Amino acid sequence: MELKIIKTENKKAKPQGALGFGKYFSDHMFIMEYADGKWQNARIQPYQELHLQPSASVLHYAQGIFEGAKAFKTKDGKIRLFRLNDNLDRMNDSAERLCMPTFDKKFVYDAIKQLILIDEDWIPTDEGTALYIRPAMIATEPALGVHASKSYLMFVIVGPVGAYYAHGLAPVKLLVEEHYVRAAKGGTGGNKVIGNYAASMKAGENAQAKGYDQAMWLDAKYHRYVEEVGAMNIFFVMNGIVYTPALRGSILPGITRRSAIAILKSHGYKVRECNVDIRKVAEAAENGTLGEIFGTGTAAVISPVGLFGYKGKDYVVNGGNMGEISKMLYNELTGIQNGRLPDKHGWVDIIKE
């Protein structure tokens, strides 16, 4: 397939001051259409509105998926992409789960590369900033029957982002959610599908109304085994061993999670992917064997947890401070991403020298 490039005549002004997360988008976007059984009309075009029928099936039945990745630019002008291939693999997995068409990974990878190079001057260079890459695919068939759409749009938008949390790496407070669940085995929790997020907001708002930052999710069956935090994977350090919930269908297979596990192992830490019982975690907090808790995700990278509330009781984690392992992981991951540290794992694609 050919990639058409239509450049804008009206470049937007760049944002001034704090970038925040996901508020600004560059001058161009990638888009392609699926119809008559094939992807077609692939183009990079000026960032613009989509035209959809009010009957477009994504608006009614949430047949839609997305991804999140980052590109980095160092002061020397090099542009680095972090593990984008893994995001595109995961997106094709999500597509299969929702009966959506998969795509040629190499074609889309190259298109994203070209988009980033065209909008290169949108990549921020300050410490902690990045160009966030948001691929998405939506069902566009104008029909209200509940069935897989015959037509789709796939697009990629990019934009500069700063720190995910307004107060930087300050540890967050979590409320263990005992009523609502994010995902059940056999459902869509293991895929980045848009409907998961609408269903998760209630718990986040409940937590915030009670003075916490986010919900810690438990499994759907026993309400006992930890699954994730907000939209991040979660790690616990107990007795010096690092635990993270095993991927068993209801947990999103995070690329930051996978990267963190690899870094931890390369530093000689014992990492166990298994069930993590929230009652054992509370016990460990009480008897002093709980070291740290942290979340992992592309947006925040590492998010230390300073406290969690469970059954009406608050448990302070690591004195409310960011722990040594969290610091090491944040330093290694961001170092590999921005070129401060060598890329021993082969995760980085330098797309401009």
Ligand SMILES: *Cc1c(COP(=O)(O)O)cnc(C)c1O
């Ligand atoms: C995207 C996401 C993550 C983190 O995945 P990364 O690939 O590390 O960004 C974790 N949990 C949920 C629910 C997510 O949507």
